[in-house]
Amino acid sequence: MKGNFSKYIIIGAGLSGLTSAYKLFNKGETSFTVLESRDRIGGRIVTRDRIDYGATWFQTHHEEVIALLNELGVEKYHQYNKGKSILVYSTMAPEHYFENDPDTPSAYRIKGNSQALIHALAKTVSDKIKTETKVLSIHETENGMQVATDNGVFFGEKVIVTIPPKIATRISFSPELPVEVGAVMDKTHTWMSNAIKVGLTFKEPFWRNNDFSGMIIGQVGAVTELYDHNDAENEHYALMGFVNEGLRDTSAENRKQRILGYLSQYLGTEILDYLSYEEKDWSQDWHTSCENIKSIYMSPSYGNPVFNRNYMNGKLRFSGAETSPVHGGYMDGAIYSGIQTVEKL
Numbered sequence: 001m002k003g004n005f006s007k008y009i010i011i012g013a014g015l016s017g018l019t020s021a022y023k024l025f026n027k028g029e030t031s032f033t034v035l036e037s038r039d040r041i042g043g044r045i046v047t048r049d050r051i052d053y054g055a056t057w058f059q060t061h062h063e064e065v066i067a068l069l070n071e072l073g074v075e076k077y078h079q080y081n082k083g084k085s086i087l088v089y090s091t092m093a094p095e096h097y098f099e100n101d102p103d104t105p106s107a108y109r110i111k112g113n114s115q116a117l118i119h120a121l122a123k124t125v126s127d128k129i130k131t132e133t134k135v136l137s138i139h140e141t142e143n144g145m146q147v148a149t150d151n152g153v154f155f156g157e158k159v160i161v162t163i164p165p166k167i168a169t170r171i172s173f174s175p176e177l178p179v180e181v182g183a184v185m186d187k188t189h190t191w192m193s194n195a196i197k198v199g200l201t202f203k204e205p206f207w208r209n210n211d212f213s214g215m216i217i218g219q220v221g222a223v224t225e226l227y228d229h230n231d232a233e234n235e236h237y238a239l240m241g242f243v244n245e246g247l248r249d250t251s252a253e254n255r256k257q258r259i260l261g262y263l264s265q266y267l268g269t270e271i272l273d274y275l276s277y278e279e280k281d282w283s284q285d286w287h288t289s290c291e292n293i294k295s296i297y298m299s300p301s302y303g304n305p306v307f308n309r310n311y312m313n314g315k316l317r318f319s320g321a322e323t324s325p326v327h328g329g330y331m332d333g334a335i336y337s338g339i340q341t342v343e344k345l
């Protein structure tokens with residue numbers, strides 16, 4: 001038992017769990033373990049080929065993100081939005097072209113992509129993280145907590161659950177959580193778990209060269225939002241956006257053809273000269289989603305007060321973006337809850 005004992009067990013190595021781990025470590029606490037079901041850290045933050053398939057942007061009012069980036073020495077930069085942007089608002093009317101107001105600053109992105117934040121957080125605590133360890137049950141014992149996984153049993157004094165509440169209902173809690181807590185968990189939509197992203201890399205930023213910002217917005221085509229996704233140094237060129245969820249159930253080949261056809265209509269056939277093309281449908285990812293999502297958007301309400309209480313005699317707390325009363329669902333909420341949890345435990 002001793003080898004698998006730590007004072008704190010954090011479940012989930014997403015932004016929230018890693019923030020808690022980092023803050024615990026900075027307070028001088030070294031007896032903690034982070035259990036993560038995926039074979040990677042970061043959760044809904046994932047960068048592949050310099051493209052963010054999960055969280056990407058934040059604004060000046062996301063103070064927790066900005067403070068944490070500053071603390072970790074990770075730089076930010078503005079989303080590129082110069083040149084002509086395109087609004088496609090009807091299948092019957094021509095597209096609209098517009099220019100973004102140069103006096104209104106665009107959203108921020110993270111230099112080195114969103115993964116830079118995850119890597120900086122995990123740097124000091126990486127030896128405490130166990131990936132490919134899926135939590136199955138949480139049991140309160142006389143002396144502490146017992147967490148059973150598909151990779152062994154872990155013992156601790158206190159447990160922090162950072163898994164999105166909706167999918168944390170898969171875990172067996174004993175003694176059982178109050179009924180109303182389970183009901184709230186079940187109704188808490190996991191933010192963006194319905195999103196499908198597409199990312200393309202290019203040899204040249206042809207849209208910039210043609211005076212386009214890369215931004216295409218509209219609900220009527222195969223891609224609902226598209227943005228320039230070049231790196232901060234402007235050395236690697238990419239476009240990234242959200243796929244129309246109406247294409248979820250079509251074949252991968254058909255979806256790709258429709259996406260490329262739609263984008264070439266507005267940005268030209270140079271789009272077909274991509275170096276790489278990738279999609280990520282979060283609704284198909286077991287570690288984030290457990291629903292067969294058919295609706296395009298569910299209005300979520302986050303930070304329910306049930307998530308701000310201790311359970312199992314003060315030994316269990318919930319954390320994570322969906323539990324946060326501040327900017328729930330967003331990176332800012334994940335960080336806020338990660339910090340609060342450490343304070344409150």
Ligand SMILES: Cc1cc2nc3c(=O)[nH]c(=O)nc-3n(C[C@H](O)[C@H](O)[C@H](O)COP(=O)(O)OP(=O)(O)OC[C@H]3O[C@@H](n4cnc5c(N)ncnc54)[C@H](O)[C@@H]3O)c2cc1C
Pocket residue numbers: 011012013014015016017035036037038041042043044045053054055056057058133134135136162163164167191192193195196197282287288319320321322329330331332334
């Ligand atoms: C497509 C998309 C776009 C987004 N865009 C933005 C954006 O631009 N700006 C923004 O602020 N936010 C955005 N978000 C939201 C942002 O990603 C989240 O707020 C944040 O990453 C959530 O962090 P978290 O730690 O609370 O949860 P998660 O990242 O979901 O972490 C939970 C972790 O628990 C793990 N886990 C699940 N089940 C188990 C189990 N049984 N046992 C062990 N581990 C388990 C998961 O693998 C995961 O690593 C976006 C999300 C997506 C999906």
